[in-house]
Amino acid sequence: LDELLAEGVSGRRVLVRADLNVPFLKDSPGQIADDGRIRAVLPTITALRDAGASVIVMSHLGRPKGEPDPKYTLAPVATRFAELLGSPVTFAGDTVGPSAQEAVAALTPGGVVLLENLRFNAGETSKDDAVRGAFADQLAAFGDVYVDDAFGAVHRKHASVYDVASRLPHYAGGLVLREVEVLKRLTEDPATPYVVILGGSKVSDKLAVIEALLGKADKLLIGGGMCFTFLKAQGHEVGASLLQEEMLDTCRDLLARAGDRIVLPTDVVVADRFAGDAATDTVAATAIPAGWLGLDIGPASVALFTEALSGAKTVFWNGPMGVFELAPFANGTRGVAEAITKVDGFTVVGGGDSAAAVRALGLDEAAFGHISTGGGASLEYLEGKSLPGLEALEA
Numbered sequence: 001l002d003e004l005l006a007e008g009v010s011g012r013r014v015l016v017r018a019d020l021n022v023p024f025l026k027d028s029p030g031q032i033a034d035d036g037r038i039r040a041v042l043p044t045i046t047a048l049r050d051a052g053a054s055v056i057v058m059s060h061l062g063r064p065k066g067e068p069d070p071k072y073t074l075a076p077v078a079t080r081f082a083e084l085l086g087s088p089v090t091f092a093g094d095t096v097g098p099s100a101q102e103a104v105a106a107l108t109p110g111g112v113v114l115l116e117n118l119r120f121n122a123g124e125t126s127k128d129d130a131v132r133g134a135f136a137d138q139l140a141a142f143g144d145v146y147v148d149d150a151f152g153a154v155h156r157k158h159a160s161v162y163d164v165a166s167r168l169p170h171y172a173g174g175l176v177l178r179e180v181e182v183l184k185r186l187t188e189d190p191a192t193p194y195v196v197i198l199g200g201s202k203v204s205d206k207l208a209v210i211e212a213l214l215g216k217a218d219k220l221l222i223g224g225g226m227c228f229t230f231l232k233a234q235g236h237e238v239g240a241s242l243l244q245e246e247m248l249d250t251c252r253d254l255l256a257r258a259g260d261r262i263v264l265p266t267d268v269v270v271a272d273r274f275a276g277d278a279a280t281d282t283v284a285a286t287a288i289p290a291g292w293l294g295l296d297i298g299p300a301s302v303a304l305f306t307e308a309l310s311g312a313k314t315v316f317w318n319g320p321m322g323v324f325e326l327a328p329f330a331n332g333t334r335g336v337a338e339a340i341t342k343v344d345g346f347t348v349v350g351g352g353d354s355a356a357a358v359r360a361l362g363l364d365e366a367a368f369g370h371i372s373t374g375g376g377a378s379l380e381y382l383e384g385k386s387l388p389g390l391e392a393l394e395a
């Protein structure tokens with residue numbers, strides 16, 4: 001981005017890919033639950049505007065099926081974006097249609113347009129290069145240069161992330177550069193002890209990263225819904241807790257290979273149903289009653305994880321320890337997050353739900369070394385995969 005600003009952008013149209021895929025409150029449609037991703041891209045937009053560029057911002061939201069779907073409109077994001085930016089944002093009613101064309105044509109230096117959800121167009125995510133290419137042509141026509149600051153989407157081979165870059169002079173935004181620098185520090189020679197905390201619901205989603213980290217991390221602390229498949233693999237009954245039967249053999253194999261490097265919860269908070277007002281109890285992880293489901297790690301586990309974190313020089317955390325959105329099951333995530341803030345080393349929160357949890361639980365963001373905006377993207381980076389969005393910027 002600095003390179004582009006040094007070249008000068010005054011009067012030029014800059015097409016910026018951002019990741020404004022923010023979570024919404026479950027029972028209040030249109031209410032943004034966490035605006036971290038919008039705030040994260042503001043420095044780039046402000047720098048471009050201040051330098052006299054006309055800025056066209058594009059993003060996806062959720063996973064609509066390639067056609068307009070009011071449930072996934074970016075309209076509420078445009079409103080919040082304008083509030084945070086402190087200046088107007090013109091929201092185009094479509095992505096590349098007449099409304100977008102008109103809004104872009106009317107742009108003056110310093111002005112900002114947000115296009116409607118990219119995924120309202122089948123071309124955005126198509127596996128067919130030609131179909132994606134045709135959509136990328138339409139997007140590229142809006143800009144003189146392209147800036148990718150959508151770190152959360154760099155692992156997607158999508159038109160706005162991958163194909164547009166080959167059609168315009170392209171630059172990495174400040175957010176993408178910062179995120180990559182942090183992840184490099186985690187993969188190339190991290191200071192040890194290196195402790196990784198993984199949560200979230202599915203073992204299958206985290207398998208590749210567990211494999212990659214087994215060779216690097218000194219300890220892997222596992223909580224969240226996925227810990228029950230590991231507990232079952234150790235031979236314990238897990239009641240009605242989340243379980244991926246098809247992953248049991250894999251978990252057994254991982255446990256055998258990892259030895260004491262994988263640390264599992266020793267107690268869990270169980271509930272008689274999945275609800276904030278369910279009956280709850282804290283039980284040993286080896287004694288989950290039939291019919292009850294584990295929805296959080298318990299206090300002894302928080303203490304165990306805190307102990308494992310003490311003295312760590314590098315920490316990476318991805319995935320909540322429990323259903324933190326419901327108050328009775330938030331203590332595990334809160335406890336582990338607080339323990340991370342006390343670590344006297346380099347601490348990274350890997351995107352998505354864990355970043356949202358930090359803010360939803362009112363924790364001090366500044367107490368963490370880095371809070372990533374990319375969930376899937378940071379995991380794939382740590383897995384050592386090549387990320388299409390970064391590849392395209394390097395080409």
Ligand code: 3PG
Pocket residue numbers: 019021062063152153156352374375376377
């Ligand atoms: C994310 O939330 O991880 C990114 O915005 C990517 O979204 P996706 O998984 O729907 O591609």
